[in-house]
Amino acid sequence: MNKGLVVIEDSDHHRSLLETAGELAAGSGAELVLLSMKSTDDVAADREAIAQVNPDRLGTFGTDTTEQQLRHTTHTVARDALADTEVDYEVAPKIVDSKTEATAILDSAEEHGCDHIFMVGRKRSPTGKALFGDLAQSVMLAFEGQVTVELE
Numbered sequence: 001m002n003k004g005l006v007v008i009e010d011s012d013h014h015r016s017l018l019e020t021a022g023e024l025a026a027g028s029g030a031e032l033v034l035l036s037m038k039s040t041d042d043v044a045a046d047r048e049a050i051a052q053v054n055p056d057r058l059g060t061f062g063t064d065t066t067e068q069q070l071r072h073t074t075h076t077v078a079r080d081a082l083a084d085t086e087v088d089y090e091v092a093p094k095i096v097d098s099k100t101e102a103t104a105i106l107d108s109a110e111e112h113g114c115d116h117i118f119m120v121g122r123k124r125s126p127t128g129k130a131l132f133g134d135l136a137q138s139v140m141l142a143f144e145g146q147v148t149v150e151l152e
Contacts, residue, residue, distance in 0.1 A: 001030045001146070005114040007105055008034050010073050013120045017150045018081040021118040025087045032089040033112045035105065036074040038066055039098040067093040102138035115145040122152050 006021045008014045018034070025032050043066050070093035078089060092112065096104040109117055121136035140147045 001025065001028050001116045003031045003033065003112060003114045004116040004118055005033045005035055005105070005109045005112060007117070007119040008036050008074055008077060009120075010077055011120075013150060013152050015077060015081045017118055017120055017148075018078065019085070020148070020150070022082045022085040022087045024116075026085045030087075030116075032087055033108070033114060034074050034078055034089055034091045035094060035108050036070040036091065037094050037096050037101060037104060038070055039101075040095060041098055043095060066095060070094075101135055102142065105135075105139050106142055109143065109145075117143055117145065117147045119147070119149055120152055121149040 001024060004021050004025055006018055008018055021032055024030070046066070071091050074091045074093065078091070082089070090112075092108055094104055094108065105117065105119070108114075117139060119136055119139065121134070136147070136149045140149070
């Protein structure tokens with residue numbers, strides 16, 4: 001592995017995944033890109049909540065604010081998860097349409113030259129996968145490199 005893309009959120013499963021990715025990266029001298037995503041639906045819901053609570057702040061809340069929040073949260077998670085590991089990383093926040101998360105992950109991996117993707121997968125029944133799709137499965141089938149999936 002030369003460079004790994006870690007899809008990350010602020011949760012225990014994602015911290016564990018980041019620790020694993022960090023150990024592998026440190027062992028191979030690789031770098032990490034930490035991709036944190038937020039859906040456009042969630043951004044709209046945040047704007048609506050702010051409008052109800054503090055309408056004066058709404059004018060300053062936008063994509064830049066959301067990306068700054070993602071960047072800050074990701075740095076905090078990384079600082080905790082990688083505290084005992086010497087690995088270089090960069091944070092890549094991204095606002096995405098929830099229907100295109102797999103594409104956003106694959107595009108980010110290509111954009112940053114990553115040859116390994118680390119992500120958390122959800123446990124689903126075969127029927128659930130068939131009906132609703134599976135993000136991890138979509139990424140594994142489309143990515144040319146290695147994909148490590150840790151199940152929730």
